[in-house]
Amino acid sequence: MDIRKNALLYSCAMVLGAGASLLAAEDNEDALLGRAQHTFKALPADAGTPERPLTPERVALGRSLFFETRVSSDGKGSCGGCHNPFLYGTDALPRSVGVGGKVIPRNAPTVFNTALQFVQHYGGNRADVEEQAVKALVSPLAYGNADYAAAEARLRALTGYRMMFEKAFPGEAEPVTALNWGKAIGAFERTLITPAPFDDFLKGNKAALSAQAKQGLDKFMSFGCSGCHSGVTVGGQMFQKFGLTQDYWELTGSKEIDIFKARDKGRFQDTKNDADAFMFKVQQLRNVAVTPPYFHDGSVAELGDAIRIMGKLQLGRDLSDADISDIKAFLQSLTGEVPPQFAAVPSLPVAGYKY
Numbered sequence: 001m002d003i004r005k006n007a008l009l010y011s012c013a014m015v016l017g018a019g020a021s022l023l024a025a026e027d028n029e030d031a032l033l034g035r036a037q038h039t040f041k042a043l044p045a046d047a048g049t050p051e052r053p054l055t056p057e058r059v060a061l062g063r064s065l066f067f068e069t070r071v072s073s074d075g076k077g078s079c080g081g082c083h084n085p086f087l088y089g090t091d092a093l094p095r096s097v098g099v100g101g102k103v104i105p106r107n108a109p110t111v112f113n114t115a116l117q118f119v120q121h122y123g124g125n126r127a128d129v130e131e132q133a134v135k136a137l138v139s140p141l142a143y144g145n146a147d148y149a150a151a152e153a154r155l156r157a158l159t160g161y162r163m164m165f166e167k168a169f170p171g172e173a174e175p176v177t178a179l180n181w182g183k184a185i186g187a188f189e190r191t192l193i194t195p196a197p198f199d200d201f202l203k204g205n206k207a208a209l210s211a212q213a214k215q216g217l218d219k220f221m222s223f224g225c226s227g228c229h230s231g232v233t234v235g236g237q238m239f240q241k242f243g244l245t246q247d248y249w250e251l252t253g254s255k256e257i258d259i260f261k262a263r264d265k266g267r268f269q270d271t272k273n274d275a276d277a278f279m280f281k282v283q284q285l286r287n288v289a290v291t292p293p294y295f296h297d298g299s300v301a302e303l304g305d306a307i308r309i310m311g312k313l314q315l316g317r318d319l320s321d322a323d324i325s326d327i328k329a330f331l332q333s334l335t336g337e338v339p340p341q342f343a344a345v346p347s348l349p350v351a352g353y354k355y
Helices: 004-041 056-066 129-136 147-157 159-168 178-189 197-202 211-222 250-254 302-314 321-332
Strands: 239-241 280-282
Touching: 004 197, 004 211, 056 159, 056 178, 056 302, 147 159, 147 239, 178 302, 211 321, 250 302, 302 321
Parallel strands: none
Antiparallel strands: 239 280
C-alpha cells in the first residue's frame, strides 16, 4: 500500500508540476505579446489618408505609371526598374542602376510598406511617396528629365493615358501633370502592404510565431534593437547615427568611395549640417529576410552578417550564433506575400507614342 500510495503522490506531483510549467509558459507568452503590442503595431489594410485618397482610378493609373519607362529621358527607366515584382520590390543590387546606366549612390530598399514610414530616402529628403515620385522625374539619376515641362511633354505624348488621368482627377482643366503623376503613383504605392505572421501574433494569435521566433522577438526587444526598429514598419520612424559604438568602415573594412566622392554621410549630404553627419533613416525591417543586400551601400549580402554588424555598431554587443539565429527567425516572421496588384505588370497604353 505504501508503494502504491507513494506512486500516486508522485504522479500527482508530476501532473501539478507540469500544469504549473504550462501556466508559467502561458504567462511568459502573454507577457511577450504584451511587450510586443506596446512596441509594434500591426499593419493597416492600406496607407491611404484623407489627404491622400486611394480611389480605384488613381490606384489603377498609378500602377501603370509605376512601370512606365517612356517618360524617362532614355526611355528605359521606371519605378519598377529599381523595385521589381520578382524581387520583393527591390532590384537585389548593392546599388541600383538609373537612367543612362548611371549608378545610384545608395541601395534601393523595398517599396512595400514604404508609405507608412515617416519620411522617404535614407537621408529623409522626401516627405512622402508622392514627393519622391514627382522629384524622381527630374533626378539626373532616376528619370533624367531636364525639367518638369520636359517630363510632362513626354507624358502627354502618350495620349492613351489622358482618359486615365481625367478619370483619376476629374474636373481639372489639365490633369496630365507632374503633380498628378506623383499623386497617382503614391496612391498605388499606398496599397502595397504586406501583412505577415508577426501581424497575426500582434493581433493575439500566439501560435503565429515559432518558438524560436518568439525567442528572437524577446532578444530583439531585450537587447535594444526595438529602441530604433519599432512601430508599424519595425523601423522607418526616426533618424539614427549609423555607428553609435564603432565606426562602420573600420568594423567592416570597407574602403569603397562612392558617388559622393567620399564616405556617405547620410543626411549631411542634403543638409550640410555637421550634426547630421552619418545620420540615416532607420530602415524598416518588413520583408528584410527576402530583400538583400543590406545597408545603404548594399555592402552586406547575408542577413545573419547584417544582424551581427548591427549588434556591434549600434548596441556594442557581440551577438552569439544562437542570438543571431533566434533574431533571424523573428525577422523571417516579418515576410509577407507580394501584393497581387504588384505581382503582375499591367499592359501600358501605346496610343500616341512616337517610336
